[in-house]
């Protein structure tokens with residue numbers, strides 16, 4: 001049974017944590033336009049029941065998120081950020097986390113993620129710093145991003161007392177390599193949340209006529225826009241999409257992507273799109289197997 005929060009947004013447990021997170025999150029990479037508009041857009045999402053915001057030290061948007069969340073009850077929010085791979089030594093992880101905390105203007109990060117794997121620094125060293133941050137209460141949960149099955153297994157083994165709660169991966173209706181590579185199933189079986197980044201294919205699904213037309217046609221049945229259908233497809237797959245929208249109208253559309261349910265037949269039609277019109281993942285070019 002889906003749980004709806006006080007603002008009418010569907011939430012789900014962030015796998016195995018007991019924490020309820022809105023099924024739609026907000027991405028903040030490559031925000032465009034004036035800072036005040038970005039803040040307005042994030043606040044719009046928060047005011048409409050979204051409580052999950054994703055950022056990263058690399059995006060340069062942590063301070064924007066920090067400003068946007070001022071005045072909201074911290075315990076209602078789920079703030080995720082990431083440490084960049086060149087900062088994976090023990091001391092750099094600690095430093096990056098403290099820098100992120102300052103920019104975010106908060107005492108703790110809900111989900112701290114390793115942004116990409118880095119084979120040149122021992123994962124044990126990196127994870128011992130992550131566990132120190134958990135011990136000190138500076139981060140609540142440890143996540144990874146762009147990790148293959150083998151890299152995730154190594155990361156799991158490198159942890160002494162915590163678990164990896166999530167893997168943030170490129171996933172959308174036209175980019176589904178994570179299913180082919182086995183990491184989608186691996187996360188599911190091991191109780192890790194899948195955070196679907198580039199859920200609108202960084203805007204590319206809107207430029208592909210075959211995909212766009214299929215999304216539009218299905219959307220008409222539900223009174224929904226193509227983006228809303230694309231995001232609902234991800235939610236139905238059990239992942240958390242984190243679309244980025246600098247444009248307030250886009251944000252308003254995105255927060256209304258969870259209040260309907262694509263039928264099994266429509267899911268099947270959308271499932272068939274990837275084989276016919278795949279959009280290649282950026283990440284699979286870098287992910288090792």
Ligand SMILES: NC(=O)c1ccc[n+]([C@@H]2O[C@H](COP(=O)([O-])OP(=O)(O)OC[C@H]3O[C@@H](n4cnc5c(N)ncnc54)[C@H](OP(=O)(O)O)[C@@H]3O)[C@@H](O)[C@H]2O)c1
Nearest residue numbers: 027028029197198199200201202227243244245246247250
């Ligand atoms: N872990 C990683 O390595 C990684 C990599 C990439 C991304 N991410 C995360 O995932 C988030 C989202 O991915 P993304 O930024 O690559 O792209 P995305 O969310 O797939 O797509 C963003 C594009 O779609 C447009 N858009 C948003 N909502 C729309 C709507 N309702 N209708 C029409 N167009 C819409 C946006 O336009 P406007 O901005 O003009 O509204 C923007 O051009 C990032 O912000 C970041 O937090 C993580």
